[in-house]
Amino acid sequence: MAERPERPGPDGRAGAGPDKGSPTPADPPRDPAALPPPRPLDAIDQDILRMLQADGRASIRSVAERVHVSRANAYARINRLVEDGVIRGFSARVDHERAGQGTSAYITLKIVQNTWRAVREQLRELPGASHIALVGGDFDVLLLVHTPDNRALRELVLTRIQAIPEVLSTRTLLVFEEQDLEPRG
CATH class of the missing domain: 3.30.70.920 (Lrp/AsnC effector binding domain/regulation of amino acid metabolism (RAM) domain)
Known part of the structure; x- marks a missing residue:
């Protein structure tokens, strides 16, 4: 199942879709040739990635506060990470046993x-x-x-x-x- 990388939504959540935080439909997987060449991530980008890996539902405000940048800067950085293909999507970590897949x-x-x-x-x-x-x-x-x-x-x-x-x-x-x-x- 392909997941579309989602941009921060109007409610400020990093993984929110365009309408009231609901997920958007999945797009086909991106063609790796269409992505820009990889570039080194700075310390702030790495901190943002760690935060979103721990909590993909973190708000833009909380990301900005934790990495000490403005909300606009955090929003722009997350969008760039999505557009560059660094962030492939947002998802839930599942306990497979509790979900009936023991x-x-x-x-x-x-x-x-x-x-x-x-x-x-x-x-x-x-x-x-x-x-x-x-x-x-x-x-x-x-x-x-x-x-x-x-x-x-x-x-x-x-x-x-x-x-x-x-x-x-x-x-x-x-x-x-x-x-x-x-x-x-």
């Missing part, structure tokens, strides 16, 4: 050479797929999934993933416990 697993895949893009698109459509990475090493792809239980995980791996013609093999690593790391500030 089984998590990393699945490694070996795939046919030069089929990454096709495989990636098929993996994106899988229920519970949370993170996909093309990696180097003993396998080609690392996939993080969240499912309601082991039976659903088994079904996902054996009937959905292994049915993808470009997938040569899989290995499933069951997650016993996980912890999202909070930004350090």
